[in-house]
Amino acid sequence: MSLAAGFQPLYKQVYDLLTRRLVEGHWKPSEPLPSEMALAEELGVSQGTVRKALNQMVSESLLERRQGKGTYVAEHTQESSLFRFFRLREPGGESLIPETKVLSSKRRSASKRERLQLGLEPKEQVVELLRLRYLNNKPAIVEKIIQPLSVFPDIDKQTELPNALYILYQEKFGISIVSVRDELRATAMPEALADYLGLAAGSPVLMVERASINIDGRAVECSQAYCASEDFVYSVDLK
Amino acid sequence: MSLAAGFQPLYKQVYDLLTRRLVEGHWKPSEPLPSEMALAEELGVSQGTVRKALNQMVSESLLERRQGKGTYVAEHTQESSLFRFFRLREPGGESLIPETKVLSSKRRSASKRERLQLGLEPKEQVVELLRLRYLNNKPAIVEKIIQPLSVFPDIDKQTELPNALYILYQEKFGISIVSVRDELRATAMPEALADYLGLAAGSPVLMVERASINIDGRAVECSQAYCASEDFVYSVDLK
DNA sequence: CAGTGGTCTAGACCACCTT
DNA sequence: AGGTGGTCTAGACCACTGC
Known part of the structure; x- marks a missing residue:
């Protein structure tokens, strides 16, 4: 077989190989992979x-x-992207669709905390994006988003920012966010x-600090969100 | 075969059957199930x-x-139970071991909110348990826990409450908490x-409202926790 | 119809644990 | 040595899709 019998199980080696190809952009989001049979034949393993x-x-x-x-390569659609990682709800209630307004955007050097969180070099430039998000047409969240320019070149030159930034990351910068902390x-x-x-000023608010993880495992973006939590809750199921 | 070919895949029928046996207490926590071969033979399907x-x-x-x-049937051990659903951490840091002190315990009728959350009858009796939890030897969490007496008979007669209540639920009441919201x-x-x-009074605190779900899918316990979040954060990974 | 993924089987061999 | 779960294979049949 063309995949040498090594330390790890074969399927794990196949998993690693295919994931590497995916990370390297061998296939683009929404593109089909070869069929199971074709891959099995190419790699010399069973289906x-x-x-x-x-x-x-x-x-x-x-x-x-x-x-x-x-x-197919998983795609961040408008819905999935908005809801998969967006946890704010009405108490006991359904998902809410956030609307978004950009407040400001500026370049600056990364702070120490940002360098640590994103693994940046000293003095590396980032974009600080300030956004206001509405739930049920009420302003509910102010969020500050940090985007390293080394990861997102000239992202502040984008004319239109979509409601779900992860779609932009994927389509324009080849960044696929697979998890968040x-x-x-x-x-x-x-x-x-x-x-x-x-x-x-001084009212109790929920602050959510987020690090977003790319498919290659790097933290590529971080944010701080202040959420009015009179009417909304952060809802999560632990299994 | 003894499992009639039905609408659902065979493995799903096997899953349902074994889960039902588990729920009904056919096997106790930490007990071994029959081997794959034995189950396959009994059920008339392949290994x-x-x-x-x-x-x-x-x-x-x-x-x-x-x-x-x-x-083996999964067991709530002291460690797994404490850490699986306990999300409070030092910022960016490791798990912390909570210590616990019981403040009070009393019987009363369930409130409307509790009846809804736990699916209780009007006027059903519950135990309201108040606990104080310490992290790094500092008082960090006050929690109010609601336990229906129909689920946990005479739970307030327990002489000693363990740090991780879920272990008590499992050992004394046959309740296995598999997820929380x-x-x-x-x-x-x-x-x-x-x-x-x-x-x-009036300082911003993090309030965590929790419903705990038994293996049979019912919410059997709920709680409200007030967490001092100067020094601690609720940390969660979304995938 | 051909091609895809989804299910199910049977059998081989390996790794690990107990006796 | 014998039993357990873990991996891997090969082949059959089913369900869904699109031409």
Whole structure:
């Protein structure tokens, strides 16, 4: 067989190989992969082994399979992107569609905290994007988003920013966000931002610090969001 | 075959059957299940089909498999129980071991909100347990836990409550918590509880409302926790 | 109809654990 | 040595898709 019998199980080697190809852009989002049989033949393993590797990638949302059609690179659609990582809800209630307004955007050097979180060099330039998000037409979230220019060249030259930034990252910069790490705390609303949410400075707000992880495992973007949590809650299921 | 060919895939039928047996207490936590071969023979399906069903149950933390030994009913150990659903951390940091002190315990009728959340009858009796939890030897969390007496008979007669309640639920009441739903918001610290955390009334605190789900899918316990989030954050990875 | 993924089987061999 | 789960294979049949 062309994949040498090594330390790891064959299906794991196939998984690693296919994931590497995916990371390197060998296939683009929404493109089909070769069929199981074709991959099995190319790699010199059985179809079942390829299947096991593919299914693992599906379980990580890297791929999607459609019976009778083929296996496709997972795509960040408007809906999936908005809802997969967006956890703010009405208490006990359904998903809410956030609307978004950009408040400001500027270039500056990365702070120490940002360098640590994103693995940046000293003095590396980032874009700081300030956005206001509405739920049920009420201003609910102010978020500050940090985008390294080394990852997103000239992103501040984009004329139109979509509601779901991850779609832009994927289509224009080849960045596929596969997971996020959130840290939540309660804090007093900073005076500088209080007006946006129509709150008194010092009101209790939910702060969500997020690091977004690319398919290659790097943290490529981080954000801080201040959420009015009178009417909304951050909802999460742990299994 | 003894499992009639029905609408659903065989492995799904096997999964349903084995899960039902598990729910009904057919096997107790930490007990071994019959071997794959034995189950396959009993059910009249192939070993591979049983394997697929078992692996799905493993992925839901219902079972554990140990190579060379057997397949076991998952057990809530002190560590796994404390850390699997306990999300409070130092910012960017490691897990913290919470210490616990019981403040009070009393019986009363369920409130409307509790009846809705836990599916209780009007006037049903519950135990309201108030606990104080410490992280790094500092009081960090006040939590109010609601336990229906219909689910946990005479739970308030327990002489000793363990740090991880889920272990008690499993050992004494046959309740296996498999998932939780958390809703987080920021709020002002209630005056009645502020002293416990050494905070001023009105300070911003993180409130975590939790419903705990039994293996049979019912919400069997709910809680409200007020967390001092000066020094600690609620940390979660979304994939 | 041919091509795809989805299910199911049977059997081989390996790695690990116990006796 | 014998039993367990873990991997891998090969082949059959089914369900869905599109030409």
